[in-house]
Amino acid sequence: MRKVSNHDPYILDGLLDLLEDRLGAITHAIAAFGDNSEDTALPSTEGLLRAVTPSSCTQSHDFVRDSEISSLIHEHESYASTSAVAFHRTVIPSTRPHARDFTQDSKISSLVHKDETQIFDEGSFEDDTPISSIVSHGSTLVADTLNHIPRPEKVVDDSVRANTAPELMSPKIPTSYAVPEFNDRQNVRQTISSDDELWDRVDGNTEDDSVEVVSPDAHKPAPSFSAVAALRPSPAEAPSEASLKASPHYPEVVEKLRNVFRLKTFRKNQLAAIISTLNGRDAIVLMPTGGGKSLCYQLPAVCRGGKTSGVTIVVSPLRALMADQVEALRANRIDAMMLASLDSQDGDSMHELRTAANKPSLLYITPEKLCNSEFMKGTLKGLYSRHQLARFVIDEAHLINSWGRDFRSEGYAALHGLRTEYPGVPFVALTATATSEALQDIVTTLGLSDYVLLSQSFNRPNLRYTIIPKKRDVESNIVDFIQGNYPDQTGIIYCIARAKTEEVAMKLRMQGINARHFHAAMASDDKRRIQQQWQSGECKIIVATVAFGMGVDKANVRFVIHYDVPSSIDAYCQETGRAGRDGEVAECILYYSYCDTQRRMSQINKDKDIDEEQKNRKRQALYTVNAFCLNEIDCRRMLILNHFTEAFDPASCKGTCDNCASTGEVTELDLTGSATIFVEMIQELQNMCMKITGPLSVHAFRGTSASDMARRGFDAMKNYGKGSDISADLAKRLLDHLIARQILSTELEEAQVPNRAPISYVYLGSKADAFLSERQSFLLKVRSTKKGVGAPKFKKVAALASTSTISVRRRRPRVEAADDPVEPFSPRDTEPVFDDIEPEAGILEPSTPPLLQARRLRASPSIQVFEEPPREWGLDENQECYQALCALRAQVCGLLTTSLILTHVSSPWSAHATRKTS
Numbered sequence: 044m045r046k047v048s049n050h051d052p053y054i055l056d057g058l059l060d061l062l063e064d065r066l067g068a069i070t071h072a073i074a075a076f077g078d079n080s081e082d083t084a085l086p087s088t089e090g091l092l093r094a095v096t097p098s099s100c101t102q103s104h105d106f107v108r109d110s111e112i113s114s115l116i117h118e119h120e121s122y123a124s125t126s127a128v129a130f131h132r133t134v135i136p137s138t139r140p141h142a143r144d145f146t147q148d149s150k151i152s153s154l155v156h157k158d159e160t161q162i163f164d165e166g167s168f169e170d171d172t173p174i175s176s177i178v179s180h181g182s183t184l185v186a187d188t189l190n191h192i193p194r195p196e197k198v199v200d201d202s203v204r205a206n207t208a209p210e211l212m213s214p215k216i217p218t219s220y221a222v223p224e225f226n227d228r229q230n231v232r233q234t235i236s237s238d239d240e241l242w243d244r245v246d247g248n249t250e251d252d253s254v255e256v257v258s259p260d261a262h263k264p265a266p267s268f269s270a271v272a273a274l275r276p277s278p279a280e281a282p283s284e285a286s287l288k289a290s291p292h293y294p295e296v297v298e299k300l301r302n303v304f305r306l307k308t309f310r311k312n313q314l315a316a317i318i319s320t321l322n323g324r325d326a327i328v329l330m331p332t333g334g335g336k337s338l339c340y341q342l343p344a345v346c347r348g349g350k351t352s353g354v355t356i357v358v359s360p361l362r363a364l365m366a367d368q369v370e371a372l373r374a375n376r377i378d379a380m381m382l383a384s385l386d387s388q389d390g391d392s393m394h395e396l397r398t399a400a401n402k403p404s405l406l407y408i409t410p411e412k413l414c415n416s417e418f419m420k421g422t423l424k425g426l427y428s429r430h431q432l433a434r435f436v437i438d439e440a441h442l443i444n445s446w447g448r449d450f451r452s453e454g455y456a457a458l459h460g461l462r463t464e465y466p467g468v469p470f471v472a473l474t475a476t477a478t479s480e481a482l483q484d485i486v487t488t489l490g491l492s493d494y495v496l497l498s499q500s501f502n503r504p505n506l507r508y509t510i511i512p513k514k515r516d517v518e519s520n521i522v523d524f525i526q527g528n529y530p531d532q533t534g535i536i537y538c539i540a541r542a543k544t545e546e547v548a549m550k551l552r553m554q555g556i557n558a559r560h561f562h563a564a565m566a567s568d569d570k571r572r573i574q575q576q577w578q579s580g581e582c583k584i585i586v587a588t589v590a591f592g593m594g595v596d597k598a599n600v601r602f603v604i605h606y607d608v609p610s611s612i613d614a615y616c617q618e619t620g621r622a623g624r625d626g627e628v629a630e631c632i633l634y635y636s637y638c639d640t641q642r643r644m645s646q647i648n649k650d651k652d653i654d655e656e657q658k659n660r661k662r663q664a665l666y667t668v669n670a671f672c673l674n675e676i677d678c679r680r681m682l683i684l685n686h687f688t689e690a691f692d693p694a695s696c697k698g699t700c701d702n703c704a705s706t707g708e709v710t711e712l713d714l715t716g717s718a719t720i721f722v723e724m725i726q727e728l729q730n731m732c733m734k735i736t737g738p739l740s741v742h743a744f745r746g747t748s749a750s751d752m753a754r755r756g757f758d759a760m761k762n763y764g765k766g767s768d769i770s771a772d773l774a775k776r777l778l779d780h781l782i783a784r785q786i787l788s789t790e791l792e793e794a795q796v797p798n799r800a801p802i803s804y805v806y807l808g809s810k811a812d813a814f815l816s817e818r819q820s821f822l823l824k825v826r827s828t829k830k831g832v833g834a835p836k837f838k839k840v841a842a843l844a845s846t847s848t849i850s851v852r853r854r855r856p857r858v859e860a861a862d863d864p865v866e867p868f869s870p871r872d873t874e875p876v877f878d879d880i881e882p883e884a885g886i887l888e889p890s891t892p893p894l895l896q897a898r899r900l901r902a903s904p905s906i907q908v909f910e911e912p913p914r915e916w917g918l919d920e921n922q923e924c925y926q927a928l929c930a931l932r933a934q935v936c937g938l939l940t941t942s943l944i945l946t947h948v949s950s951p952w953s954a955h956a957t958r959k960t961s
C-alpha cells in the first residue's frame with residue numbers, strides 16, 4: 044500500500060502542472076468574465092457532471108456504484124460538485140490503484156467534498172460569483188491535470204513557490220508515475236467533455252447579441268381548416284342548433300345534463316355530438332384539451348332513448364385514466380365498469396356483463412383487452428346479439444395515429460375490425476390533437492363513412508407560450524419563475540427521462556419548492572398517492588414524464604413547464620393543454636436545447652420496435668417541434684394551430700406568446716455565403732474522413748479557439764475561419780437552422796470509453812446536395828432587438844437555504860410501462876441508493892481535518908472545517924485515502940487561491956473580482 048506522504052510529490056507536481064499549463068486558461072476565463080467575451084472557457088457544471096460521473100467507474104463498469112456516486116453528488120448539488128467527482132475519478136485511483144472500492148471511495152470523496160463546500164460556503168466567495176466557479180473549475184482542471192501522469196519533472200516556478208504556504212510544498216518531485224489506464228482518458232478529455240460544455244463555450248455571452256433568427260419555412264401561409272374537408276369520405280354537415288333542439292332526444296338530454304351531471308348548459312359541439320350518436324351516426328369530435336369531451340359520450344350513455352341502446356364501450360389507453368373516470372361516474376351514481384387486465388376481478392366483471400339483467404351504462408376498456416381477449420369478444424358478441432351494445436367510444440383517438448404505429452400498435456390497429464364485426468354500432472372518436480393525417484388514420488382505421496365531424500378551434504387563448512434557451516441554471520430559473528410568479532400554485536414540469544424527474548424534483552425541493560416526481564416505473568401505490576396529493580393540492584408541483592397527465596382534470600394548473608423538448612407539436616399541445624382549464628391565464632414554458640432534440644433523435648434511431656417508416660414519422664415530428672422551438676419570430680399560437688391545419692391571425696395573439704411579445708423590426712438576412720461555407724467545411728471534413736462536433740464546427744467556421752483547432756488539425760481546412768465575419772451566436776444559430784432544414788444533420792455516437800456520455804457529430808444532411816448543387820439561397824429572419832425581450836420576466840427570489848436531505852429511496856423496478864414510452868437515454872439512469880451519507884461501519888470519519896491548513900490561505904477566520912468528533916476506528920486504507928484527499932484539497936485551495944491572486948494582479952477582471960469578494 045502506498046503511503047500518504049508518497050502522494051504529495053506527484054500531487055503537487057500535478058498542481059504545478061496546472062499552474063504552468065492551465066493558468067493561461069484560467070486567466071482567459073477570468074478575463075472573459077470581465078469583458079463578456081464570447082470565448083469563455085468555463086464549462087457548465089452540469090456538463091462536467093455528466094461528463095465526469097460515468098468516468099469514475101471507467102475501470103469497473105459498475106453502474107450501481109456509479110449511481111451511488113451520483114447520489115452523493117446530487118446531494119451536494121452546488122457549484123463545486125464537479126470537482127469532488129473529478130477528485131474521486133483521479134485521486135482515488137492514484138492513491139489506491141490496486142484495491143478499488145467505489146462505494147467507500149465515493150463516500151470518502153463526498154466527505155472531502157463536504158469540506159470543500161464548507162470552505163467555499165463559509166469563505167469569502169459567494170455561491171454564484173465567477174470566482175467560485177473558477178475555483179471549482181480550477182479544481183477540476185487540477186484533477187484533469189493529474190491525469191497527465193506520467194510526465195517529466197517540472198521546474199517549480201519561483202513566483203508560485205513564493206505565494207504558496209511552505210508546508211504545502213513537497214520537497215521532492217518525482218520524475219514519473221505510471222498509471223497506464225489514465226493515458227486513454229486523456230484522449231477522451233481532449234475530444235470532448237460534454238455537449239453542454241462545448242455549447243456553453245460557443246454560446247458565450249449572448250445577452251448582448253442583437254439578433255433573433257427564424258427559419259423562413261415558418262412563414263408559410265396558414266393553411267385553412269379546409270384540409271379536413273379533403274378527407275375521404277367527407278363528413279356530413281354539422282347539425283344546426285335548431286335541428287338539434289328539434290330532436291326527439293333533446294328533452295331527455297337536457298334532463299340528464301341537469302339532473303345527472305348537474306350542469307346548466309352545453310359547451311360548443313357537445314349537444315351536436317350527443318344528438319348525433321343518439322341518432323346512430325358516427326362522430327369525430329375535435330375539441331381542445333379541457334373542452335368537455337367526456338360529456339359527449341357519458342351523457343348519451345345514460346339516456347334511455349336513442350337508435351342504439353345498452354352498454355357504451357369506451358376504449359381508453361390508460362388504466363389510471365379509466366379508473367379516474369369510473370370513480371367520477373360512480374360518484375354521480377352512474378353505473379360504470381372498467382376492464383383493463385386479465386385478472387380475476389376482470390373475470391367477475393365479464394361474468395356480470397354476460398349474465399346480469401342490468402348492464403352498466405359505460406364499460407371502459409383498453410384496446411388490447413377489447414380486441415385480443417377471446418372471452419371479451421364473446422361477451423361483446425352476446426351484447427350485440429341482444430341489442431345491448433350502444434356505441435363504441437374511442438377516447439384520445441389521436442393515439443390511433445401516434446400509438447397505433449408504435450408500441451400499442453396491436454391494440455389500436457385491431458380496432459379496424461369492430462365496424463365489420465358489429466355493423467350498425469355507431470362510433471364516437473374524440474381527440475384534442477389531430478392533424479389532418481391523424482384524422483385520416485382515424486377515419487380509415489375505424490371504417491367511418493357517413494360521419495359528423497365536430498371541430499372547433501384548438502386555440503387556448505388563456506395559455507401563454509414561451510420558449511427559453513436551456514442553460515445550465517435551468518432549475519434556478521424554474522425556482523425563480525415559481526417563487527416569483529406562482530408561489531404556492533399548482534404546476535406540472537415534464538422531463539424526458541424518468542431519472543431526470545427524480546433529479547429535478549429533488550433539486551426543486553432543495554430550493555424550497557414542494558415538488559414530487561412521477562413516472563411509469565414507480566410502484567402503482569406511489570403513483571396513486573402522488574397523483575392524489577397533487578390533485579388535492581397537498582403537493583403543488585409534479586415533475587413527471589409523459590406518463591402523468593392524460594385524463595388528469597385539474598382546473599387550476601397555473602403552469603406547465605417542459606424541461607426538455609417534447610416529442611412532437613401534438614405532444615406539446617396535449618401536455619400544455621393541462622394548464623389553465625379554469626380559463627384563467629396559465630404559462631407554458633419550454634426550455635429548448637438542441638441536445639435534447641438530438642437525444643430524442645438518437646432514441647428513435649435505436650428503437651428496435653418500430654420500422655423505418657415509423658421512425659421517419661417520428662423524426663419528422665421531431666424536426667417540426669425543433670423548428671418550432673428555433674422560430675423566434677412567428678406567433679407560437681399561429682404555428683401550433685397551423686400544425687392542426689387551423690388558420691390563426693397572429694394579431695389575435697395580442698402578445699400572449701414570447702414572439703408576439705417581442706418588439707423590434709424583423710429583417711431578413713441573406714446568409715447564403717456563410718451557409719455555403721459552413722456546409723462545404725463539413726463536406727471537406729467528411730471527405731477527409733474526419734468528424735467534428737457542433738460546437739467545434741462553429742469554432743472552426745469562425746477560426747476561434749485556434750490552438751484547439753490546430754491540435755485537432757481543423758485549421759488545415761480550406762474553409763477554416765472563413766466565417767469570422769459573423770458572431771458566435773449567429774454562427775451557432777446558422778448551424779441550428781442548417782440542421783433544422785436538414786442541410787446538415789447530427790448523429791450521436793457512443794464514446795469510445797465505456798460510460799462516457801455519447802458525442803454528437805455534425806454531418807451533411809439529406810438536403811445538402813441540393814443546397815450546394817442548386818446554389819440555393821439561405822435566408823434567416825432576424826429581429827433587431829435584444830434577445831429575450833419577449834421572455835417572461837421571472838421575478839428573482841433569493842434562493843432558500845437548502846436544509847433538506849435526500850429521503851430514503853428504494854431501487855425501483857426497471858419495468859417497461861406502456862404509458863411512459865420514453866426510456867432514459869443512458870446507463871446513468873440508475874437509482875441513487877443512499878438516503879444519507881452517514882458513514883457505515885468501515886467508512887471512516889477523519890481524525891484530524893487537514894483542511895484546516897487551507898484556512899490560513901483564506902481571509903475568513905470564522906471557517907469551521909469539520910466538527911464531527913473522531914471515531915474510534917483505526918487508521919486503515921480508507922482513512923489514508925480520506926486524508927490524502929483532504930491534503931490534496933487543502934493544497935488545491937491554497938494553490939488556486941494563489942493562482943487567482945496572481946491572476947488578479949494582471950487581469951482586467953480584478954476590479955470586478957475585488958468587488959464580488961469583498
Ligand SMILES: Nc1ncnc2c1ncn2[C@@H]1O[C@H](COP(=O)(O)OP(=O)(O)OP(=O)(O)O)[C@@H](O)[C@H]1O
Nearest residue numbers: 306308309310332333334335336337338475594596
Ligand atoms: N357543459 C359543461 N359545462 C360546464 N363544465 C363542463 C361542461 N362540460 C364539461 N365540463 C367540465 O370541463 C372539465 C373538462 O372536461 P373533460 O374532462 O371532459 O375535458 P376533455 O375535453 O376530456 O379534456 P382532455 O382532452 O384534457 O381529457 C370537467 O371538469 C367537466 O366537468
